Amino acid sequence: MENSFGVALDFSHVQLGDRPLVVCDVDDVVLDFAAPFTEFIKAEGLELLPRSFRLTGNIVSVETQVPIEEADVKRLIGAFFDRQEDWQTPSALSIETLKAIGKAADVIFLTAMPPRYQEQRRRLLDRLDLTFPLVATEEKKGPVMQMIHAARPLPSVFIDDMAHNLHSVRDHVENCLLIHMMPDSPLHQLAPKPDQPIVRATDWPHAAQMIDAYILSHIPHHRTAK
Template sequence: MDAALEFDTSHIRLQDRPLIVCDVDDVVLHFFAPFLTFLDGEGHEFLPRSFRLTGNIVSKLNGTALEEKDVHRLIDTFFEAQERWQTPFDRVVDTLGDFSRDADIVFLTAMPPQFWAQRRRLLDRLGLAYPLLASLQPKGPIVRSLHAERALPVAFVDDMAHNLHSVSEHVPDCLLINLKPDSIVHRMAPSAPAGISEANEWSQAAPLLRAHIIR
């Protein structure tokens, strides 16, 4: 079954104006840097050997790599406590606030849905009170479901190549921006497909969005 049919976006009410769909972790909120600090407090560390968490998170006590189930447990524990750990990227609050005058903004976060409430509270506290979708499903069908067949500009901002590729397949006219921090894990990440705009911070992404959204 098409993932767009499995994930309900009908509760998101868009106005008759452009749409910006934006990832959250390491795009709006810092994820990897605070996660490393969290791991240290749990007695673990990340070894930058490849673009994977499983196999590269090891015990500081004996150097043993954690099993996949234990890595997932740590990530879940981090998301449970995200309100104490995650902070916004520079200029993201003001930048999205400026765009919200001309476009609808929807957050689409690749996070287990059971942590939606914690993320909602954190974003609201930071002044980022835009609609939030939390799903581990492919993002392309979700963005297609959101935008539907509207003849209006749409843009998608994410730090991961596979999410950008998914949206490119399902929403061909979408502006894609690969916005990612200069972290040890992102340096090992797969490159985004050719032709996708790249940015390391919101001051670089904003002009790209402005040129596409405001025509």
């Protein structure tokens, strides 16, 4: 499927019902990334020094304290995603909360990663009993969510830890509840703050409360399963 933004993706596995839509990022929202990745790179004699909210320039040799090149950062991220099943664990209360939300809404995972690692991520999520549809892409998330939600007259929600992804969805999907949720990691403390009307969730139960209230305001008979 391709829209006017030139984004070509296969959504044949995504079947939406007559229900609200919740689209959710994965890394550092559903699955921990920053902490296990920091441990992962230690095997190569590297450490992450969070001096800004980026990996390139902040991953340094333990021995020399010299930052590694961008190409090596990309190689490490690829190697980590290739072995994500051995390293990534669910964020606190993400599994039970998402399964409860999924009883009253369609949940889709929209993960920013090269599609070649989708199979590993699919296996990991399935192992955690998070069987919701997964879309892995490096395209901007706003146009992608617009394609998924289309012109459905139902409430939509988007959850992410990155301000630029939230801004992208804000600019492409009208009347969407935008939730900023991220771990309290040294790296994320340096992250850019999203603009209004994006709201901050302190944890998964808090996110569920906001989702329930938002959908209830649009569909009075709605109740998120507890």
